[in-house]
Amino acid sequence: MASGTASRSEDEESLAGQKRSASQVLGTIPKRRSSSRFIKRKKFDDELVESSLAKSSSRAKGPSGVEPGRCSGSEPSSSEKKKVSKSVSAPVTPSLVPNPSLPKRMKKSKQPLQVTKDLGRWKPADDLLLINAVLQTNDLTSVHLGVKFSCRFTLREIQERWYALLYDPVISKLACQAMRQLHPEAITAIQSKVLFSKAEEQLLSKVGSTSQPTLDTFQGLLHKHPETFYPARTAKALQVYWQLMKQYYLLDDQTVQPLPKGDQVLNFSDAEDMIDDSKLKDVRDDVLEHELTVADRRQKREIRQLEQELHKWQVLVDSITGMSSPDFDNQTLAVLRGRMVRYLMRSREITLGRATKDNQIDVDLALEGPAWKISRKQGVIKLKNNGDFFIANEGRRPIYVDGRPVLGATKWKLSNNSVVEIASLRFVFLINQDLIALIKAEAAKIPQQ
Numbered sequence: 003m004a005s006g007t008a009s010r011s012e013d014e015e016s017l018a019g020q021k022r023s024a025s026q027v028l029g030t031i032p033k034r035r036s037s038s039r040f041i042k043r044k045k046f047d048d049e050l051v052e053s054s055l056a057k058s059s060s061r062a063k064g065p066s067g068v069e070p071g072r073c074s075g076s077e078p079s080s081s082e083k084k085k086v087s088k089s090v091s092a093p094v095t096p097s098l099v100p101n102p103s104l105p106k107r108m109k110k111s112k113q114p115l116q117v118t119k120d121l122g123r124w125k126p127a128d129d130l131l132l133i134n135a136v137l138q139t140n141d142l143t144s145v146h147l148g149v150k151f152s153c154r155f156t157l158r159e160i161q162e163r164w165y166a167l168l169y170d171p172v173i174s175k176l177a178c179q180a181m182r183q184l185h186p187e188a189i190t191a192i193q194s195k196v197l198f199s200k201a202e203e204q205l206l207s208k209v210g211s212t213s214q215p216t217l218d219t220f221q222g223l224l225h226k227h228p229e230t231f232y233p234a235r236t237a238k239a240l241q242v243y244w245q246l247m248k249q250y251y252l253l254d255d256q257t258v259q260p261l262p263k264g265d266q267v268l269n270f271s272d273a274e275d276m277i278d279d280s281k282l283k284d285v286r287d288d289v290l291e292h293e294l295t296v297a298d299r300r301q302k303r304e305i306r307q308l309e310q311e312l313h314k315w316q317v318l319v320d321s322i323t324g325m326s327s328p329d330f331d332n333q334t335l336a337v338l339r340g341r342m343v344r345y346l347m348r349s350r351e352i353t354l355g356r357a358t359k360d361n362q363i364d365v366d367l368a369l370e371g372p373a374w375k376i377s378r379k380q381g382v383i384k385l386k387n388n389g390d391f392f393i394a395n396e397g398r399r400p401i402y403v404d405g406r407p408v409l410g411a412t413k414w415k416l417s418n419n420s421v422v423e424i425a426s427l428r429f430v431f432l433i434n435q436d437l438i439a440l441i442k443a444e445a446a447k448i449p450q451q
Contacts (some may be wrong), residue, residue, distance in 0.1 A: 126180035193234035375425040
C-alpha cells in the first residue's frame with residue numbers, strides 16, 4: 003500500500019507539473035503585451051491576422067505535444083474564440099474570382115485620357131474661332147489662310163478638326179463643354195477676329211473710295227442690313243476693313259492697273275540680278291568727305307546754339323510786350339513750355355519725371371527729348387496758398403532754376419519766366435498772373451470772414 007500510494011503521488015505530481023506547464027504556456031496566450039508609453043500604436047489588419055495565426059498554431063501544438071482540449075482550465079473563453087475565428091477566417095477565404103466590373107472601369111477611365119491627348123494643340127478659343135470662321139466663309143481653305151490661331155495648323159489638321167467636331171460625339175461634347183467655360187471677354191475678342199463673308203465685302207465695296215465715310219455711315223449699314231453682317235460687327239470694325247479694301251483697290255469704283263503683257267513678269271529678284279555691281283562702285287574722295295563732315299558739324303552746332311537761345315529771346319519779348327501768353331485759360335495755373343511740347347498745370351501740385359508702365363506721373367519729360375538720365379519721379383511743382391510756386395527735387399540729378407542748382411531733397415521758388423533745366427532739357431515756367439491774383443484775393447478774404 004505504501005508503494006501504491008507513493009506511485010500515485012508521483013503520478014499526481016507529474017500530472018500536476020504537466021498541467022502547470024501547459025497552463026503557464028496556454029495561460030499567457032490571451033494576454034497582450036502592453037507598452038508603457040502614453041501613445042500606443044494601433045495594429046493594422048495584417049498584423050492582427052499574423053498574431054492570431056501565431057497564437058492559434060502555438061495553442062494547437064503546445065510545448066509538450068499535449069492537446070489543449072484535454073487540459074482542464076486551459077481553454078480560452080468564448081469571446082476570445084470568436085475573435086480568433088474572425089481573424090483567421092478573413093485571410094483563409096480570399097476571393098479568387100476576378101471582378102468583371104474592374105476592367106470596364108479601367109476602360110472608362112482611359113477613354114477621356116486618350117481623347118484629351120488627341121486634343122492637346124486645339125484650345126477652346128481655336129475651336130470657337132474655327133466654327134465662326136467656317137460659318138462665315140464656308141471654305142476651309144480661306145479659314146486656313148485668313149485666321150490666326152494660337153499655333154500654326156496645316157490645312158489637313160483644320161479639316162480633320164472640323165470633321166471631328168461634326169461627326170465625333172466625344173470630341174464635340176468635350177469641345178462644347180470647354181467653349182462654355184470661356185470668359186465673356188475672351189468670347190468677344192474671338193468674335194472680333196471672325197473673317198468677313200463675301201456678302202459683307204460686297205456691301206462695303208459699294209461705299210465710294212472718293213467719299214470720306216464716318217462712323218455714322220457704317221452704323222447706317224449695320225441698321226439697314228442686320229441679317230447680312232455678323233452680330234458682333236461694330237461701325238469701327240467696318241471702317242477699318244473698308245480702309246483695308248481701299249488700300250488694296252478692292253472697291254467697286256477702283257480699278258487695278260493691268261499686269262504688263264508678256265510671258266515673264268519682271269520681279270524684284272530678276273531686276274536685282276540684272277544690275278551690274280561694278281557700275282555701282284564710286285571712287286572715294288577723302289578730301290571731299292572731310293569737307294562735308296566739317297560743314298555738317300558746323301551747321302549742327304549753329305542750329306543747337308539757336309535752339310538754346312530761342313527761349314531767351316521769347317522771354318525778352320514777353321517781358322517787353324507785357325501780353326499774356328495764349329497758352330492760358332480759366333483753369334490753367336501755369337505752363338511749363340519746352341522746345342517741343344508744353345505742359346499745362348491745372349492742379350495745385352504736379353509731378354515731373356519719366357513715365358513707365360509701373361509709374362504714372364503728371365508731366366512726362368520724355369516727350370520733350372532724350373530723358374534716360376531723368377529719374378522716374380524727378381520733382382514736384384506745388385502752388386502755396388499765398389500764390390507762390392515752389393519746385394522740389396526728388397531725383398538723383400540736380401535741377402537748375404535760372405542757373406542755380408536745386409539738389410535732392412531741397413526746393414526753390416519759381417517766378418514768372420523762370421528757366422528750368424533738367425538733364426539738358428530746358429523749359430520756361432510761365433505763370434497765369436490773372437488767375438493767381440484771384441487766388442490771392444480769395445486767400446486774403448478768408449481770414450477776414
